[in-house]
Amino acid sequence: MATKNIVCPVCGASCDDIQVELEGQGLTVRNACKMGNAKFQEVVSPHRIREPLVRADGDLRRASWDEAIEMTARILANSERPLLFMGSETSTEAMEVGIHMAEFLGGIADSNSTVCHGPTTMGIQEAGRVGATAGQSKSRADLTVYWGSNPLESMPRHMSRYAVYPRGYWTQRGRFDRTVICVDPRRSITAENADLHIQLNPNTDYELLSALLTLLHGKRPHQTAEDVTGVSISEMEKMLDMMKSC
Template identity: 60%
Template sequence: MTTRNVICPGCGACCDDIRIDFIGNGNAKENENEDSHGLIIKNACKMGHAKFLQATSDQRIRVPLIRDHQDRGKSRKASWEEALEKAGRILAIARRPLIFLGSDITCEAMQAGLLLGEYLGGVVDSGTSISDGPTVMGIQEAGQVGATAGQSKIRSDLAVYWGANPLESMPRHMSRYAVYPRGHWTRRGRFDRTVITIDPRKSITAENSDLHIRLKPNTDYELMSALLTLLHGRSPHPSVENVTGISIDQMNEILEIMKGCNCGVIYLGSGIASCNGKHRNVELALHLAAELNEFTKFVIGPLSSNCNTGGFNQTASALYGFPFGLDFSRGYPRYNPGEYTTVNLLRERDIDAALLVSSNLDAHLPATCAEYLAKVPTVCIDVIPGPMTQFADVVLPGVIDAIECEGTLHRFDGVCIYSKSIMDSPFSFAASNEHILNQLFDVLLNLGVVSGQKQYQYNYRALPNC
């Protein structure tokens, strides 16, 4: 059987042209040389390919696991009901649990997680706080002159990658949306487009660009300030050349290209948000794009490489008014990045339990934070085993959202995409991560009455399915 136009949840590009061929019953390998596991995936990049293969992987977590502290902390298999109740008890007795919702889950699951966090009076955070948080904050400060990926694809003849390396983080971005497609001003595709990369590293994207501006690390703010000064018809202080490593002539050259294009797009990567200046860099970049509109059409947008990072920001903002790092300990949502965000909470040892949903936190946390996380009772909902599931007290098998269940994803440009499932969940006990979180909520509702450990004074909204 063949399924066409499948949406890939591998990264923020959400490519919607994937073709999946199912061989046999979906378990047999096609041949000995190809690790296809019953699936032949066409059009996807390596990352997307790996994402789809998770569904039939031998490595997959298929049964709930509970850490047995009386057996030297070894994990043992458990029934779904037992694992769910244990997870509920861990969260029920916690005074300030952290609910971390990874970027691989749908907006529906994120909503369920947010409601759970509100009910528990915990802190709900997402991948945004460890990757694109400064970008979101910069947009809140300065506003965004934005466009959808389709508009950029059709109109733009200049692509500027600032602190971004899409050829590795979002492999099909250039070929589907930004550089190679033909458009209104770019009848010959790549030949009619100019690509500038501004990055201290000589990345693979930089090598494939027409111009690589190799500024010194952590000097993005200074370079943008100098560009804005030149744009205003003044000369920046000559010391900016030493600070940034870029000559004023070269800055003028960049500006001439920018002012001379028909339509330009600046793609902001996590490089600009993670260096000195953080959200102030993003804020200045947004001002630069806005002011370039005095000369030509210019738009700007974040290139969030994780699949549904934007989905959490949108869902949390719609429900509570804040995009990430929401603290419900006082019964109403509070937002203070740097205080209620995952790394800060762990560094300050300010949580006493954690629920990690598709978190992949091991790739991002500083060692001291990971050490503390390993000490507190943790519930993990995940698809593939990793360091987080190794030390979790309860591991619940996760469903691969947008592959095994339908749901909403937000593409890197903020466009909402509804993905249909291409196969059913392999578990009889859980249809989706949203379903798992709702079941956990039901367990908590029961425990809340019995234990009396918490005072449920919160304004819980009884939405459908909760």
């Protein structure tokens, strides 16, 4: 029997329509992209660690769950300032337990948000956020700008499920009702599939945004904006026209 509506834990798209069917040693996954499928296949992978391993005399040996839990508790209780670095592919409920545990132990709770999406949250706190649900982009968006992102490789179903290919209420013809702009120094696979690729020089996003803003205010950016960003003023105008007319 297939289990339906499972949330995929891999990327930020958090696809919630995954179907998984376990038959003997095999697993059939429906709706997930390659990345999602690979993650679910780990459940039946021969590489999966199915029981605790305890290091003794330099080597890892199998241990019972009771022994492993006892040992973990002892290590935590004897530590002075433990760091609980929790995985981003762990469930929210497990994270909550980890945070409570770190609090109880007087330790430090951290996660890979420190090196990943943490700055996003800091930016939102400092400057606010304009956003929409994925349903809004599916139903309404007729222009999608991928700026510094390559969803076809890092969030594979973003284009197919949420933003470019799906048929929405006001975007009945799917891709034919949408325009895609990709801003990226690399000729990524997403850029290849975009209607307009703005290939700016690396690390000049701020300068390009400033120039676009200047144009939006009806003024012409200084010539150095072209030299610095590697994007011609006419290309910037083209991009702005597409954005203003969507």
